[in-house]
Amino acid sequence: MRRSDEQAYVDFVTASRPTLHAYAWLLTADAHGAEDLLQETFVRMYVQWRRVSSGQPLAYARRVMSNLHTDRWRKGRRERLTDEVPETAYRSSEETAGVDVVRALQQLSPRERECVVLRHYLDLSEKDTAATLGVSVGAVKSYTSKGLAALRPLLREERHV
Structure with missing residues (x-):
């Protein structure tokens, strides 16, 4: 170079x-x-x-x-077997009360997460997002809509609304 x-x-x-x-x-x-x-x-x-x-x-x-x-x-995506048992088998109400945006984003599919982050965090247009991901503009609209719909109930707490 x-x-x-x-x-x-x-x-x-x-x-x-x-x-x-x-x-x-x-x-x-x-x-x-x-x-x-x-x-x-x-x-x-x-x-x-x-x-x-x-x-x-x-x-x-x-x-x-x-x-x-x-x-x-x-x-x-393959199943991973481990020798360790998780310390807790359930989540306490304190843990679920601490839901934040990053944890909520992890609940989305990878493509939905990419679309939501590119559109709403990096503020790219639908066209730029489609070009970045190599999909159609309609697919970006669909993934973004589904991702936001899935995020709403997760972030419904008072401090996120």
Whole structure:
């Protein structure tokens, strides 16, 4: 990579890191998983930097991150057996009273979560969200509507309304 391209890449990473990290965290709800997702996105961006730098690199990075997240979700869908028994078999009313947005987002399907986060957290248009996820605008509307409908009862508590 040429020195000027490398400096442009470093500038891009510096400027976009907070936004992309927040997006990754909202997708995964796990600090370590978000950091891994962010790092892998930046690695893939570096490899393709010459091709993407002239267009919209932030949109490309969001698309890469969404695809990586979907790939990880698909691989992790298998049942996992463990030797450990959970400490509690139920949730107390105190735990359910502490529902927050990130936990509520984890109740959504990965595609619904991506649409809700892109549309309402990153404030992308339906068209930009569709381009980022590689789906139609109608699919974005449908996933967003279903996601918001599922979030409403979860966030119905007084402090979230």
